[in-house]
Amino acid sequence: DAGVTQSPTHLIKTRGQQVTLRCSPKSGHDTVSWYQQALGQGPQFIFQYYEEEERQRGNFPDRFSGHQFPNYSSELNVNALLLGDSALYLCASSPKRGSWADTQYFGPGTRLTVL
């Protein structure tokens, strides 16, 4: 049973550039959430997708956008990168319905460094 996968593992960008991160959810899951984890901090919720629509959003600017595809995989896009965007970006998946709908399983993350 494949868990949550993310790509790439590491990424280095310069200020002002744009980046796309990718996530495939755990088998049987149809909901994908994205989190940003700065060094020494807990993950912060960015947004959640299911049925190919953004359903919830945290306190992140419009530079952060996303997409979900019919196969439930998802992308996170960040435009006009700032130094402060350097972080570990985590994808989590969960089933939309059922007794485990509120349980989220995380991928290994993508470490983004902005120079």
Place this chain on the structure above:
Amino acid sequence: QKEVEQDPGPLSVPEGAIVSLNCTYSNSAFQYFMWYRQYSRKGPELLMYTYSSGNKEDGRFTAQVDKSSKYISLFIRDSQPSDSATYLCAMSAGLTGGGNKLTFGTGTQLKVEL
């Protein structure tokens, strides 16, 4: 004030000790409580999942939730060096409570020494 408060540590204990990790929260809407373990430079791994108040045990791990005090705990018995990691508490209001986004504490760094 943060919605979820967690002592960042670091916490250092000898092998075999009982470890107690705690979080407090302020949002009364939270009804789902989770503990994640995160090794350095890895994604969080779900350890325990609890709904509402009460205790839940799984092997060496016990999770406790006291909603009246807005306080949750994770106990690790017979701690091992392999338990050395950062432990994150997380909570949500649930899908029926307005959304299941997770709100995390800052994490407690635990080191179990031989």
